[in-house]
Amino acid sequence: xxxxxxxxxxxNYGPFEVRDELSMNDFVREYLRLTGTKFGCGLxxxxxxxxxxxxxxxxxxxxxxxxxxxxxxxxxxxxTVEGHARNGQLSVLQEAFVEHFSFQCGYCTPGFLNEAQVxxxxxTNAPVARAELDTTIRDxxxxxxxxxxxxxxxxxxVRDVILADPNRYLS
Amino acid sequence: xxxxxxxxxxxxxxxxxxxxLLTEVYSVELSTALATPQSFDxxxxxxxxxxxxxxxxxxxxxxxxxxxxxxxxxxPLQGETHRLHQPPVAxxxxxxxxxxMRCASCHQSANYDAAGMPGxxxxxxxxxxxxxxxxxxxxxxxxxxxxxxNGGRSLQQILTHIATDTLVGWAWAPGFGRQPAPGTQQQxxxxxxxxxxxxxxxxx
Numbered sequence: 001x002x003x004x005x006x007x008x009x010x011x012n013y014g015p016f017e018v019r020d021e022l023s024m025n026d027f028v029r030e031y032l033r034l035t036g037t038k039f040g041c042g043l044x045x046x047x048x049x050x051x052x053x054x055x056x057x058x059x060x061x062x063x064x065x066x067x068x069x070x071x072x073x074x075x076x077x078x079x080t081v082e083g084h085a086r087n088g089q090l091s092v093l094q095e096a097f098v099e100h101f102s103f104q105c106g107y108c109t110p111g112f113l114n115e116a117q118v119x120x121x122x123x124t125n126a127p128v129a130r131a132e133l134d135t136t137i138r139d140x141x142x143x144x145x146x147x148x149x150x151x152x153x154x155x156x157x158v159r160d161v162i163l164a165d166p167n168r169y170l171s
Numbered sequence: 172x173x174x175x176x177x178x179x180x181x182x183x184x185x186x187x188x189x190x191x192l193l194t195e196v197y198s199v200e201l202s203t204a205l206a207t208p209q210s211f212d213x214x215x216x217x218x219x220x221x222x223x224x225x226x227x228x229x230x231x232x233x234x235x236x237x238x239x240x241x242x243x244x245x246x247p248l249q250g251e252t253h254r255l256h257q258p259p260v261a262x263x264x265x266x267x268x269x270x271x272m273r274c275a276s277c278h279q280s281a282n283y284d285a286a287g288m289p290g291x292x293x294x295x296x297x298x299x300x301x302x303x304x305x306x307x308x309x310x311x312x313x314x315x316x317x318x319x320x321n322g323g324r325s326l327q328q329i330l331t332h333i334a335t336d337t338l339v340g341w342a343w344a345p346g347f348g349r350q351p352a353p354g355t356q357q358q359x360x361x362x363x364x365x366x367x368x369x370x371x372x373x374x375x
Contacts, residue, residue: 021285042286044277045258063276067286072279115271122270140271143258 004074008034009083018070024063025049027070028080036081036110042066046145050111052079052118059125060118062111081110084117092164093117096157104148111144116158120169123162127171133162205230205354208365221369228362229308229374234352236342240296241303247296251350253304267295282346289349291341298322312373326367334360 005014013032028034028051040048044064053063054077063078084091090098093116103109119140128136137158141151162169206227214220231237239248247256263269268276278294297303300320303311314320315329324332333339334356342352352359366372 023286043257044288047258061273061276062271067277067283067288068279069283069285072283119271139269143260143272 002071002074004071006073006075007077008032009079020069020071022070024051024065024068024070024073027073028065034080034082037065038107038110039066040107040145046108047111047115047143048108048145050114050144052114054078060121062115062118079114079117081113084113091117092161093120093158096161097154100153100157100160102149102153102157103146108144108146108148112141112146112154115141115144116154116161119158120161123169127169129171130166133159133170137162203230203353205358205362207358208361211365217369218372221366221372222374224362224366224369225312225372226308226374228359228366229311230353231342231359232303232311233308234342234350236345236349236352238303241301242296243302243304245299248304262296262299265295266298282344284347287346287348289341289346291338293338309374316371316373326371330360330363330367333363 001017002020003015003017005012005016007013008028016027016031018027018031025037025039028037029039037051038048040046044067047062047064049065050062051065052060053073054060060079084094093113097103097109097113102112119137122140123136134155137155141154141158144154146154208224211220211223211227214223235248235251235253239250239253242248245261246259247262248254249256258272260272260274261269263273268274274294274296277288279288279290280292281290282288283290301314301322303314306314316326318324321329340356343354343356345351
């Protein structure tokens, strides 16, 4: 057993005593009832379960939750799909996903949304040339699987958000 | 018929029919042994003995536990059959994955058997120039001795790496469902030590 606390979307949870076998996905969904984080393949191959991890150095990255023990998140700060909208107002990315009809069933959307958010934050710190933008988006979203709309609409939505603020994201 | 008798009858039937028992299916196979350096003392020709020692060590070097992270391409391999890693990750500029798919995102500091996920604090791919996939033992041997392709290591540093690096050591404790590398890390170290002391000759 591990005694753990974790910060999710800016709110502290815990301490909880969790079994070492407990996955982060089960912890988030079953202990905390934050069911926006999905369980898909269970093998880190679809990444519908991905959350954002905020690193101490100010950077962020995504992590699958289905193949990672909850205990490994002890003391960490993460963000889930529930944390994007503020006061009922969708984030710019969420609005772009809606405008582009990026999803149908929506099961993969939390993972795409988190990955795209991390990409935006990375580009803010390390902008890329316009010519590299499509490759950069493709590489960032590469691991995520969608079985409804394909990937173009997600790609276009993210690209539009970036192109709408070129001084921030492009070199 | 009681459940216990029913299970006993089922077990007898499976044995008679030659079917594997569940306990056999799910048990972890024991790693095969490595010969000791002393068992090669009968080879009088020093170079031949050295090459034979490396060939024995090669049972480990060519095992899936080693080759899967010494791939020829940019993607790691998985399983006993060296299938391409899923999800489709790539080595990235530093061998620890790409910016959006770092190895450590899934591979934590220790194995997580509940999900079949191997782990180590320094989980990463060997550099491209250290690829062992699709190479003969002779080619791997020459590569290991070449500082341009072994990370600038001396033979003594190679021995230290192989005999003491804990990421190498993961190969003998790979977690549920994976066949450990043959022998032990200590036995492999003894073979490499003897190989170096006999001139570090390569098998042809």
